[in-house]
Amino acid sequence: PFPAAVEDALAAYRWLLKESAQANQIVVAGDSAGGGLTLSLLLSLRDKGLPLPAAAVCLSPLTDMTFSGESWTTNARTDFMLKRIPAVKSAEIYYREANPRAPLVSPLFAELAGLPPLLIQVGSAEILFDDATRLAAAARAAGVAVTQQTWAGLFHVFQMFAFLPE
Numbered sequence: 001p002f003p004a005a006v007e008d009a010l011a012a013y014r015w016l017l018k019e020s021a022q023a024n025q026i027v028v029a030g031d032s033a034g035g036g037l038t039l040s041l042l043l044s045l046r047d048k049g050l051p052l053p054a055a056a057v058c059l060s061p062l063t064d065m066t067f068s069g070e071s072w073t074t075n076a077r078t079d080f081m082l083k084r085i086p087a088v089k090s091a092e093i094y095y096r097e098a099n100p101r102a103p104l105v106s107p108l109f110a111e112l113a114g115l116p117p118l119l120i121q122v123g124s125a126e127i128l129f130d131d132a133t134r135l136a137a138a139a140r141a142a143g144v145a146v147t148q149q150t151w152a153g154l155f156h157v158f159q160m161f162a163f164l165p166e
Helices: 004-018 033-047 084-095 129-141
Strands: 027-031 055-059 118-123 146-151
Touching: 004 033, 027 033, 033 055, 118 129, 129 146
Parallel strands: 027 055, 055 118, 118 146
Antiparallel strands: none
């Protein structure tokens, strides 16, 4: 439950730095909820004054635990990987009594200035399309270097299926 995942990610990052890894040699990445966790880690590092990694990669990131993006509805029929009701129930188990709009719970609502460059990949047919595109827009507006790659017609965490010939 929140904030354990953020604390664990922070502990792992601190361990890397302690073991002599340089922050500019680290890239943090995550997909789906892990994409949101990637952002929460970056926010925690920045707010604690710790060295930030060189960059971060967010694949189909879940960034809004209020589930307010329109693509939760508009792409519900085209995304076979993720469905609203199980996602909402899982999120509620995760954040429990925390405010779902809290920046470390829903990084979309955080002040994003000062984060390292972000690569965000998302499928146009996925339910988290708006989470990714709104994040990219908010990060750009905050002065973060963002590369957003949208893959036409693809579903949630399509990168996982790269081994299929189709």
